């Protein structure tokens with residue numbers, strides 16, 4: 001969990017890769033549905049472009065269906081879901097049925113000005129998904145993906161005004177989810193995400209180690 005720009009996507013991708021876990025990004029799943037041209041996709045676009053949360057009843061159905069289609073035998077890393085207390089409660093029910101308890105919440109955070117700078121400078125390859133930053137991680141050729149040569153895009157919801165709205169919504173709707181987990185006794189691993197991606201990943205792994213999650217899974221060497 002974490003506000004927009006904290007690095008949830010990049011960090012969870014690396015962690016899932018390292019530990020062989022399934023990775024589910026709610027934003028990616030919703031964006032794929034959005035660009036499919038379906039009627040549902042049109043509805044999603046309205047909320048997402050405005051930086052609003054997609055209503056619970058829509059997002060819960062889509063994400064819980066996706067969770068059940070994944071191979072979670074080595075664990076599952078949820079990225080961007082749940083974002084409201086209602087989603088968290090429904091997720092608890094679904095995971096209890098699947099016999100998959102939540103082991104921990106990894107919470108990334110950084111100062112608001114850092115989040116804003118990161119997101120407004122972000123450019124994404126619409127084909128392979130590689131993420132760049134105009135200042136800190138520019139492509140070799142202006143606005144062209146190094147990996148596949150596709151023209152990079154600036155997400156419609158990555159403009160300053162929309163990002164501010166997304167950060168406000170994070171405080172209002174998503175921070176209570178952290179409290180919900182704290183009260184339920186779920187381990188919260190807090191990571192200072194005001195650093196390079198490599199450093200944040202290292203800090204996250206160290207937090208996971210200290211929480212004894214690796215030993216429990218028999219992954220002492222990870």
Ligand code: AMP
Nearest residue numbers: 026027047048052053054059080081083
């Ligand atoms: P992200 O890529 O995680 O920043 O998500 C992009 C956008 O997708 C968000 O601003 C929301 O509009 C929508 N979204 C992603 N996950 C959720 C969720 N769990 N609940 C509601 N909306 C979501």
